[in-house]
Amino acid sequence: MIIRKDRVRELKCDVLVVGGGAAGMTAALAAQRQTSSVTVVSNSPLGASSATTMAGGGITLPSETFTPEEFISEVMRCGADINDRKLVKAVAETSPTIFKRLCEEIHLPIWKRDKYTFGIIPDEKARMAGYHLASGMAREIKAHGIRCVEDFTLVDLILDDDTCVGCLGISDDGTLYLVRSKSVVLATGGYAGIYLRNDNPPGITGNGLILAFEAGAQLRDMEFIQFVPGFDDPQLPETIFQPPPFPAGLKVVNSKGDDIFRKHFQEEIDLNEAILRYRDRLTLALKRECDSGESVMVEFSGVNEVDWNRYYCLKLLSYYQNYERGKPIGISPIAHFTMGGVVIDERARTSVKGLFAAGEVAGGLHGANRMSGVALTECLVFGEIAGKSASEYSKECDINLDKICEGVYEDKIADFWALEGLTNGKNSPLALYKRLQRYVWTYLSPIREATSLKQFKTKLEQFKKDVAEGFRVEDVRDLKRVIRLRKMLALIDIVRLACELREESRGGHYRSDYPAQNDEDWRKSIFLEKKEGKLSHYSRRTDL
Numbered sequence: 001m002i003i004r005k006d007r008v009r010e011l012k013c014d015v016l017v018v019g020g021g022a023a024g025m026t027a028a029l030a031a032q033r034q035t036s037s038v039t040v041v042s043n044s045p046l047g048a049s050s051a052t053t054m055a056g057g058g059i060t061l062p063s064e065t066f067t068p069e070e071f072i073s074e075v076m077r078c079g080a081d082i083n084d085r086k087l088v089k090a091v092a093e094t095s096p097t098i099f100k101r102l103c104e105e106i107h108l109p110i111w112k113r114d115k116y117t118f119g120i121i122p123d124e125k126a127r128m129a130g131y132h133l134a135s136g137m138a139r140e141i142k143a144h145g146i147r148c149v150e151d152f153t154l155v156d157l158i159l160d161d162d163t164c165v166g167c168l169g170i171s172d173d174g175t176l177y178l179v180r181s182k183s184v185v186l187a188t189g190g191y192a193g194i195y196l197r198n199d200n201p202p203g204i205t206g207n208g209l210i211l212a213f214e215a216g217a218q219l220r221d222m223e224f225i226q227f228v229p230g231f232d233d234p235q236l237p238e239t240i241f242q243p244p245p246f247p248a249g250l251k252v253v254n255s256k257g258d259d260i261f262r263k264h265f266q267e268e269i270d271l272n273e274a275i276l277r278y279r280d281r282l283t284l285a286l287k288r289e290c291d292s293g294e295s296v297m298v299e300f301s302g303v304n305e306v307d308w309n310r311y312y313c314l315k316l317l318s319y320y321q322n323y324e325r326g327k328p329i330g331i332s333p334i335a336h337f338t339m340g341g342v343v344i345d346e347r348a349r350t351s352v353k354g355l356f357a358a359g360e361v362a363g364g365l366h367g368a369n370r371m372s373g374v375a376l377t378e379c380l381v382f383g384e385i386a387g388k389s390a391s392e393y394s395k396e397c398d399i400n401l402d403k404i405c406e407g408v409y410e411d412k413i414a415d416f417w418a419l420e421g422l423t424n425g426k427n428s429p430l431a432l433y434k435r436l437q438r439y440v441w442t443y444l445s446p447i448r449e450a451t452s453l454k455q456f457k458t459k460l461e462q463f464k465k466d467v468a469e470g471f472r473v474e475d476v477r478d479l480k481r482v483i484r485l486r487k488m489l490a491l492i493d494i495v496r497l498a499c500e501l502r503e504e505s506r507g508g509h510y511r512s513d514y515p516a517q518n519d520e521d522w523r524k525s526i527f528l529e530k531k532e533g534k535l536s537h538y539s540r541r542t543d544l
């Protein structure tokens with residue numbers, strides 16, 4: 001037995017935050033200002049193995065060069081007008097103050113990158129801008145004495161009478177944790193990790209999101225995935241070519257030497273503009289080139305000597321062991337960010353009482369596509385709001401954690417032992433995990449269409465039969481993979497369905513059988529929920 005029954009550990013708190021990225025850490029700090037009983041759990045050390053740590057450090061928000069009204073209209077334009085306007089407005093109104101305070105509190109070094117965006121100056125040692133943000137926040141959390149469990153994998157949320165009252169998790173040493181909490185803030189990030197080619201840290205596969213769904217929360221916009229140009233070169237790591245700004249003279253060309261922007265965009269545009277404002281169109285251009293057998297490269301011959309030392313994106317290349325300066329680099333789309341997520345209101349409340357969500361796990365702010373730099377802003381704003389709302393809620397609610405019927409917790413633990421029963425089979429969890437990622441890469445690629453979405457459904461049915469035969473589990477890591485895989489499978493069903501339902505192209509969702517944006521029928525979001533144990537859906541507008 002991997003998890004020992006005599007090792008169940010109980011924790012109790014008013015506010016439990018799940019996730020140690022920017023959203024989770026901001027929520028914990030905000031909650032701690034109002035209540036001392038805050039716990040953060042995360043499956044990796046705070047800040048590490050999070051998208052936040054890997055971020056290029058662009059933070060887009062209203063400033064003296066970008067008014068709140070311009071911010072709202074630009075975020076809605078990028079989102080193809082199906083964003084939740086109330087969330088966009090909340091970010092426009094509060095982000096400047098929240099960002100200013102954060103910069104002061106953690107001494108975040110920043111510069112103004114362009115009209116829209118601030119940049120975090122990268123940490124010299126870690127060479128990543130996001131690391132500066134994540135490590136600064138982690139230091140604050142520790143300085144405030146907030147309790148942290150940093151090897152905690154979320155297994156399930158616990159409900160009593162449709163109210164969230166805690167969660168179950170396992171740690172790397174095989175301890176089963178039972179956390180009793182008056183409120184839970186989910187900040188487990190997005191689901192780009194379901195794709196074989198992605199630039200997220202391992203484990204960002206939407207587990208928190210599907211647990212919220214199973215607990216009764218609604219999801220929205222699950223079909224919208226943002227892809228960006230990633231290295232496609234055997235000598236280099238499979239990661240995003242980042243961060244902007246890129247110098248003049250840098251070109252993106254196909255193997256015939258055609259300039260990709262001239263070929264695929266009607267207007268005069270360069271890589272900076274495309275990355276900042278037109279990621280969906282850039283993805284389609286790259287995907288079409290790749291599908292027609294062309295390779296696409298970033299070409300550096302026009303970059304002058306001064307710029308090689310001045311631009312961080314070029315400096316970063318010199319850190320890769322096998323990179324020869326100036327050599328063209330192959331690029332192709334890579335899954336980067338997920339616009340879909342748990343439905344929240346302006347107070348970060350989900351449709352489940354006691355359950356709040358913030359950061360990439362939540363949906364609605366970005367609509368069909370995200371403007372560059374607005375993800376970190378979202379984490380700061382909704383992290384702050386979620387932390388505050390959760391602590392206020394835990395003060396007002398009349399939950400006595402000691403009096404919650406024992407059966408509620410016991411049942412969840414029993415479900416967990418039943419899962420362990422599935423771990424005597426033959427399947428390698430890692431092999432199945434990779435197979436599923438490959439399927440997602442093939443069938444939910446940036447270019448989708450009805451026939452292949454149907455074929456994918458059949459593939460998934462067969463896959464589920466294989467999963468039902470059980471796994472060969474040798475250690476806690478394998479067990480965590482089994483937990484992740486089962487949740488990932490449930491999530492992929494939902495993403496596939498949303499892709500099939502949306503019979504048009506918009507933002508980060510392109511259908512080759514419905515290539516046009518159809519505002520008359522589809523200027524709305526698809527909402528998904530569990531009703532009487534079944535997946536159901538409806539659509540409505542939230543941009544008004």
Ligand SMILES: Cc1cc2nc3c(=O)[nH]c(=O)nc-3n(C[C@H](O)[C@H](O)[C@H](O)COP(=O)(O)OP(=O)(O)OC[C@H]3O[C@@H](n4cnc5c(N)ncnc54)[C@H](O)[C@@H]3O)c2cc1C
Pocket residue numbers: 018019020021022023024041042043044046047048049050051052053054055056057058059060152153154187188189190199200201203204207208240242243336337358359360361372373374375376377379
């Ligand atoms: C390479 C890269 C560059 C980017 N650059 C930018 C940029 O410049 N500007 C910008 O605005 N956005 C950028 N983004 C997007 C942005 O970084 C993310 O959207 C944002 O950091 C998400 O923060 P988060 O706190 O919601 O989630 P994350 O930072 O991903 O944190 C999630 C946390 O949850 C934990 N977790 C996940 N699942 C579980 C589980 N089952 N159990 C327990 N813990 C769990 C993880 O360990 C982690 O601590 C970038 C993303 C990437 C990948």
